[in-house]
Amino acid sequence: MTQPVSLISRVSTARLDPADRVAAWEEYNRRALVGLKCSPYAEQGLLATQTNVRFGALRMADIAGNEHVIERTSAACRALPKDSVFASLVLSGEAVFYHGRGCLTLGAGELVVYDTRRSYLFGFAAPMRQLLVDIPRELFAEVPSPAKFDAD
Template sequence: MSVPLVSRVSTLAMDCADRIAFWEEYNRRELVGLTCSSYSEDGLLATQTNYRLGGLRLAEISGNEHVIQRTRRTCEDLPKDAVFVSLLTDGQAVFFHEGGCLTVRAGDIVLYDTRRSYLFGFPTRMRQLLMDIPRELFAERCADREVSAPLLFDRGAAATALESALSDWAAGAAGEDPAPTEETVLDLVRTLTAPRAGGRSALLAMARSYIDRHLTDPGLSAERVAAAVGVSPRHLSRVFAPSGVSPARYLLARRLARAHEQLGDPGSRHMTVAEIAHRWGFAGQAHFTRVHRDHYGRTPGAVRPR
């Protein structure tokens, strides 16, 4: 099951003189209103692909050296009420804002408010994964406080987990791997922005993210998850305890949910129940049928599209 593709564009085949205007108009329509400048002799050479995951949007952007800016006037004329989470995967950047300037390196994450003016400059070739979180959703699921200034995160535990989730989102959108869930991504953003992102909440978010990224591995177990996040199986159980489910039950529920979703997907009608069960890590069809009936009250065959 692929992540819904919203749109994909590139300036590479366009006349050099038309690229900037095209890029600004596309971003105004699909992402955020901005102005763009390119200092390359070749002009702006950039591509952008936009995907959707529930109420979230992800933009995968790559290009040569350029600058994008959202001025106070732009914020007034083209309002955007969202929080952006930008992961720079290649290159380097500078992020100017009202209170100063951030130096951004590959692997860093910048979280900022689109209602405030900023300038994002890329002096080298670049690639970024940019997550668009509506402000209401951010306040409800991530943090109920204002993002009064941009936040820069380097490779800590929570940032690394979010980086993996966003990369998996892009890979899942390309059909290469299962994509993370909206809940997983928002949990990681909440952990990242928490005052102390190194305790049990960070471990829980990392464990859930690891499970979602490896659901198709039939050998995945609570012990494997504990080893991946660097704790003992007993401690991992304590981390999951406040959520009301054990790591093993969470793993089973996530596998059931993804298999159930694919069973009802018309695009998967060519796959048998056994093939879907195997894809999502179940050892056999009989076991899958039993736990699916116990959980959903119906057999897997009963939810197949007619």
């Protein structure tokens, strides 16, 4: 049976005063997705949009923006816990993903899967767009590893 898709929320910083954009973006993400810190790097400040939808137990965010960095610090992981795995597909632009074990450079069409219980930094040096799938840990744990799939 197919799960219905339902719109949860949508936000844009475009009509906000540039001085208020980062705080509004951080608050929106805290409520809709995950607690994080945002640092814009464009002269006009943060220009970003996000649309969140639900597919059964999964949530998906379509995120677009200009040059910025988001960071989920260890302090945020403790203060604003989230027990999910994120799968982020870069649709346009290039990204740098830093985590405790190293740094990845991602381009359009590349995917990174990461644990929201651990700190990370996602940076974009040019306009970007990504699709992020929020997978509750209990669902992620149910997915068999490739070695467990039956080849028949």
